[in-house]
Amino acid sequence: MTVVSVEQALAGKIPAGGEVTVRGWVRTVRGTAGLAFIHVTDGSCFAPIQVVANDSLANFDEVKRLTTSCAVIATGTLVASQGKGQSFEIQASAVEVVGWVEDPLTYPIQPKPMTPEFLREVAHLRPRTNLFGAVTRIRDCLAKAAHRYFHENGFYWISTPIVTTSDAEGAGQMFRVSTLDMANLPRDEKGDIDFSRDFFGKETFLTVSGQLNVEAYALSLSKVYTFGPTFRAENSNTTRHLAEFWMIEPEIAFADLAEDARVAEEFLKYMFRAVLAERGDDMAFIAERVQKDAITRLESFVNAPFERIEYTDAIKLLQKADRKFDFPVEWGLDLQTEHERWLTEEHVGRPVVVTNYPEHIKAFYMRLNDDGKTVAAMDVLAPGIGEIIGGSQREERLDMLDARMAQFGLDPAHYGWYRDFRRYGTVPHAGFGLGFERLVVYVCGLSNIRDAIPYPRAPGHAEF
Numbered sequence: 001m002t003v004v005s006v007e008q009a010l011a012g013k014i015p016a017g018g019e020v021t022v023r024g025w026v027r028t029v030r031g032t033a034g035l036a037f038i039h040v041t042d043g044s045c046f047a048p049i050q051v052v053a054n055d056s057l058a059n060f061d062e063v064k065r066l067t068t069s070c071a072v073i074a075t076g077t078l079v080a081s082q083g084k085g086q087s088f089e090i091q092a093s094a095v096e097v098v099g100w101v102e103d104p105l106t107y108p109i110q111p112k113p114m115t116p117e118f119l120r121e122v123a124h125l126r127p128r129t130n131l132f133g134a135v136t137r138i139r140d141c142l143a144k145a146a147h148r149y150f151h152e153n154g155f156y157w158i159s160t161p162i163v164t165t166s167d168a169e170g171a172g173q174m175f176r177v178s179t180l181d182m183a184n185l186p187r188d189e190k191g192d193i194d195f196s197r198d199f200f201g202k203e204t205f206l207t208v209s210g211q212l213n214v215e216a217y218a219l220s221l222s223k224v225y226t227f228g229p230t231f232r233a234e235n236s237n238t239t240r241h242l243a244e245f246w247m248i249e250p251e252i253a254f255a256d257l258a259e260d261a262r263v264a265e266e267f268l269k270y271m272f273r274a275v276l277a278e279r280g281d282d283m284a285f286i287a288e289r290v291q292k293d294a295i296t297r298l299e300s301f302v303n304a305p306f307e308r309i310e311y312t313d314a315i316k317l318l319q320k321a322d323r324k325f326d327f328p329v330e331w332g333l334d335l336q337t338e339h340e341r342w343l344t345e346e347h348v349g350r351p352v353v354v355t356n357y358p359e360h361i362k363a364f365y366m367r368l369n370d371d372g373k374t375v376a377a378m379d380v381l382a383p384g385i386g387e388i389i390g391g392s393q394r395e396e397r398l399d400m401l402d403a404r405m406a407q408f409g410l411d412p413a414h415y416g417w418y419r420d421f422r423r424y425g426t427v428p429h430a431g432f433g434l435g436f437e438r439l440v441v442y443v444c445g446l447s448n449i450r451d452a453i454p455y456p457r458a459p460g461h462a463e464f
């Protein structure tokens, strides 16, 4: 007896006629008089394998009572299947029921369409649905491809801290971990310092970005990246924002904005190619049930160069657009989602890199251009979602960085270590941040970012 995954069994890698065992959960069961057709999935691929059981099994009565999500171990002979769309099936010699579903009628996951809103309320059970199984495997494929891209291109993976004292974006959107009040340290009933409430003895927060920390490593290891959770306490009750999301942030020494944009484009295309090559089964389901053109648009994304537009030109285009926007379009104002979507969906029809934004709407660390009005920033906009990447060339000149911090009202004492890179061997460098869930939303054609992460954190939502 060989234990195999459903994926291995369906690929027929095991000699047909051989005996195999699969372990998983029932997706559906159909039956006729002396036969039961059980579709079993173990998450290893999109398709389930059909297990055919007949009344020669000692526990056939039990097998007939199986319902969706019961856990089973099925052993039998792997044979080529006569069924439509199935490569191999198992003619069972034994079906062991490992776990019953206690009340199939009230079990939340039913083999029928369920709304995303309902499924978010049962986030711990939704990976059992076809959609969340597919999204989970695609997310995994994208993450592994990201690491592979960096590995193949000489980047080192740096683990940056989650608890920090620095506001990397200077935007005041940090979740507080501990406070500064040394005189009144919290004490428990015995009078001892309660470290669970004030461990660090200073104000600490959850990080909004690993960028500042990873810059330090770029300035010694040249090409580096972080890939970790980041947190933003913005009131982000939208379909594009999470309070906790994962960000991939490469940082490259001796790079300017053009090189930054080149890497961003190459990196995205690498990941899309991986999904097309490795997750054809899940993407076919997405194309059938979620977004008709899910595969063709990824293919076109991979095959066409991204458009590059300067912010100033983007404003002119938007002002001339044959379309009324809800938010004003004016040089100096940030682009809103409706503007980003018009640019990428209606004007260009493919991804766009917008560069050189007005300095006062972008973060303090971005490099001031010679015009004194714009910074070397870039956003990569994708059709259907808008901004998925934000990046920039960093301000490597200490006097300019100090001036920018003063302009944003940031205390240089808090950023002493960050200023050090500009004091000791400073070089031009650049990087970007890719919002990982926005990438998943784009690839899977999802309409809400809360479905792109296993356990979404958003205002009022921290269950499970």
Ligand code: 4AD
Binding pocket: 168, 169, 208, 209, 210, 211, 232, 236, 240, 241, 242, 243, 245, 247, 249, 250, 387, 388, 389, 390, 391, 392, 431, 432, 433, 434, 435, 436, 437, 438, 449
């Ligand atoms: O543009 P942002 O704020 O850039 C940074 O944090 C830089 N430090 C990155 C860098 O240069 N290393 O965020 C980068 C990306 C956005 O383009 C977006 O995709 C995603 O992070 N993002 C969010 N995703 C989900 N929920 C949120 N609340 C997000 N905020 C930003």
